[in-house]
Amino acid sequence: MISFLVSVLLGFLCFIFVANLYQVRIPRSPEIEKRLENIKKNVGDQTNIINPDFIAMGNDFRFGFLGKYLKDFKPAEYLKNQLYYAGLNMQVDVFILISAMHCLPFFLIAVFTTPYFIILGFLSSLLPFVFVRFRIMKRTNLFTQQFPEALDMLSSSLRAGHSLYGAFDIIVKEMPSPISQVFKSAVDEISFGIDTKDAILSLNKVMPFSMDLKFFTTAVILQREVGGNLAKVLDSLSITIRERFKMLGQLKAQTSQSKFSGIVLTLVPPLIALILFFISPDYMDPLLNTPQGNIAIAVAAGMLCIGIFCIVKILSIEI
Numbered sequence: 001m002i003s004f005l006v007s008v009l010l011g012f013l014c015f016i017f018v019a020n021l022y023q024v025r026i027p028r029s030p031e032i033e034k035r036l037e038n039i040k041k042n043v044g045d046q047t048n049i050i051n052p053d054f055i056a057m058g059n060d061f062r063f064g065f066l067g068k069y070l071k072d073f074k075p076a077e078y079l080k081n082q083l084y085y086a087g088l089n090m091q092v093d094v095f096i097l098i099s100a101m102h103c104l105p106f107f108l109i110a111v112f113t114t115p116y117f118i119i120l121g122f123l124s125s126l127l128p129f130v131f132v133r134f135r136i137m138k139r140t141n142l143f144t145q146q147f148p149e150a151l152d153m154l155s156s157s158l159r160a161g162h163s164l165y166g167a168f169d170i171i172v173k174e175m176p177s178p179i180s181q182v183f184k185s186a187v188d189e190i191s192f193g194i195d196t197k198d199a200i201l202s203l204n205k206v207m208p209f210s211m212d213l214k215f216f217t218t219a220v221i222l223q224r225e226v227g228g229n230l231a232k233v234l235d236s237l238s239i240t241i242r243e244r245f246k247m248l249g250q251l252k253a254q255t256s257q258s259k260f261s262g263i264v265l266t267l268v269p270p271l272i273a274l275i276l277f278f279i280s281p282d283y284m285d286p287l288l289n290t291p292q293g294n295i296a297i298a299v300a301a302g303m304l305c306i307g308i309f310c311i312v313k314i315l316s317i318e319i
Helices: 002-019 030-049 064-070 074-085 092-112 117-125 127-159 164-174 179-191 196-201 211-226 230-279 281-289 291-315
Strands: none
Touching (some): 074 127, 127 164
8 A cells, every 4th residue: 555655656746747847948959059149140239139939939849859869750740740730839749758657657556566557557648649639629629610600700701892811810810719720820821922722721731620621621712713602602601511510419419328328338347347456456366367367358358449449430420
């Protein structure tokens, strides 16, 4: 029991360390310092308008010693995109450190008790990734809810005589996040001189999981190439999205009971096994320390994964 409390205390201290990562100021590399000094010399007396922190912004990594190894690592690029889609202002190396800190307490418990806690450590390291996926889904659903209203505002702006750029700018100023952030990317690109067609297509990169946004970009591109009444097309698209979202809500209500049953069936076996492990270790000893027991655990875990996969497939209805 004492070793367990010590492990929990060490895990809490690791959490405090991770929480204070953002307060640590890492010195810049000599190359960056040299570039900043050159910029200051070239500007002369106007150095007061330059913010060196602003110049150093945009780095994908907070810690240089990790960035050297992760910058050419393809999964790091994928993780950076996922953090961007989730709307999290976090560097890749910081996220990886947080994931590692999640599994450290379980590894410490495994050292003092049983090595089987290593499995829980690996599973706990996946919790930040699950959180990112949840944020992406939540952000996409919120965007879907706001999108019909944005289409109505866009249609009204076009009827009032605004250009497409002006209509996008109105959405950025009037609509809340995340839809304002999505359209702000197109407004910024058009302001920098990028072709309007390319700026509109880039919206799919900002919110890649929204099917409604893909319909919108396709409709706008076709209208610019073929012609037609874009305001009327946007009105029809707004009605279609609202009806689709309404149908999704009905399906969610009708499948909620089945989803809850699936969650209960998934969580009950491991929870009962964990409770028995703490209440009666001798009862669980044959299951953990014999070859037959290990095979039974592996088979049970495999069947549980198959059951989860089947439940998810049955309840996944795409419209």
